[in-house]
Amino acid sequence: MLDVTGIAAPGAWAKTGNTSLPGFGLTLGLSLTYLSLLLVIPLAALALYTARLSLPEYWAILADERVSSAFCVSFLSAGYAAVINGFFGFIIAWALTRYAFFGRKLIDALIDLPFAIPTAVAGISLAVMFSPNGILGKILMPLGIEIAFSKAGIVIALIFIGLPFVVRTVQPVIRELDREVEEAAMSLGANFAQRFFKVIFPSILPALLTGVALSFARGVGEYATIIFISSNMPYETEIVPLLIVKKLLQFDYVGASALGSAMLILAFLLLLVINLLQSWMKRDGNAA
């Protein structure tokens, strides 16, 4: 199907022309084969399945109010969560990298927990914690703050899921910050705020954006954590992945694939924008 062989002339493929590094043909061939098996073929199947619909039919499915409000919930919650994760994830990464304190290693290890915990477990524990009788719910409920079974609950679940993405992408960049660059700024008369906002933050921003984008992408696709903490009310707190599952349960495969493809396109566009933003910011190149 795909004409990718390991023996393609390197010069013809490599952008740099006569590259002296061997293995270009082989590695690129393997990468493309692997990616097509893993990503392109399933996605193409999705596209083909969706293509059974005519454009007006496709549009009709998406324009359904229940569907569009689910899209709103999914993307907005993921967006909010990603932004909040960006802010706090940055602070956590900063604290964990820049300061030495007792228990740092332990906290550092904790960061990865959301990766390891089954998402259903995370969802249930969050739901219990914020339920009217839960530890936090008991305090928040009387104040009129309702988290469990509300949109806020969805955002909190996504924050939980997405935090490690931000911390883990930002941490190495903070660690690699050049101490001398800060000292140079200091000698030029910069106070802490100026050093932070004009020197440190701009050099971390590209990595932070990557982290936020990853957290966002993860949030858009998240299913298990949310269905436990959300009331899953149509028009209110129903997310797209749940809607897809519901459609599947009703044997509406075409409808489900329509939602899936729309989600895919939206997520792809958003990630593309973030990527472009990043490469624009990194236009100085990372050459030392």
Place this chain on the structure above:
Amino acid sequence: MGISIRQVHKHFGGFVALDEINLDIPEGELTALLGPSGSGKTTLLRCIAGLERPDAGSIHFFGENATNKPVKNRGVGFVFQHYALFKHMTIFDNVAFGLRIRPRATRPGRDEIREKVHKLLAMVQIDSMARRFPGELSGGQKQRVALARALAVEPRVLLLDEPFGALDAKVRQELRRWLRYLHDEMHITSVFVTHDQEEALEVADRIVILNKGAIEQVGTPEEIYDNPVNPFVYEFMGRVNLFHARFRRNESGAEGKAEMAPGQPPVSLFIRPHDIELQRHDEDGKGIAAKIIAHKVLGNRVRVELLTPETGEKIEANIDRKTWRDSKFNTDDSVYFRILGAKVYKPDATWSDYVI
């Protein structure tokens, strides 16, 4: 006096980096802090800058105690070995940084900043690259930007930490000369750190030799080179032949010829390779027999390795190419060498000139 350093002490854990340093750096001069790695030269520079706080002692800038002043208020320009440019800013923005971050009251206007930055960039000969990013520049160009950035804030003191250490030999030569030229134009009190004695000799008005956290000698390049106060300085300032010899008193009672002879108290004899002369024949009886065991032509000089058959000592001589060629010397020849000048270091720690 420009900068006065009084009783400055600094240690890192158990390591004493600076031990009771007292030093005066004259205003308007270019001073080199010279020493081997670990001698405390960079720590001293960082203490002057305020990037490091001394454990004890004080540092005065132009008569005013600056010991506890934070870096940003000291009015120092600092140039790092690895440039430390702001990678996300253009060259122009890098140089303008120090001016733009000033509080509104003292910040120059937009046009004034632009004019000043371009003037500085023209001075360091990279005005055409104002809109590029540091990643697109060569090492030498980056260091020029770093210098322009440091000078933009009109510092009272310019500090350079091994500024040419990361550059290749030719660029280093060029920038050295250029730094000297620049200093002659601006007369800003400057201190630079180096481990390269040639660099210090070429660029500095005054050299401070550091070793193990203490100052060994302070003086002009000539003073340091011609009259090193102790063997450390002598050895640090250039290649050296070291002999352990004994004095034989001549008839008049004055200390005369040094010989590798037993019986007398030992002395150390330091001889620079270029203070050794080679001859085919021992014409006046003062020469010492030796054999050329190797030679290496280094441009217009020839480095010759000699071996004395009597004592089996290896001696390095450095003679000019013309003499080498005219006398038709070659490896494995038997020759005589004469010592034109030497320093003698006695066990009682006195240090004297010795001319044969």
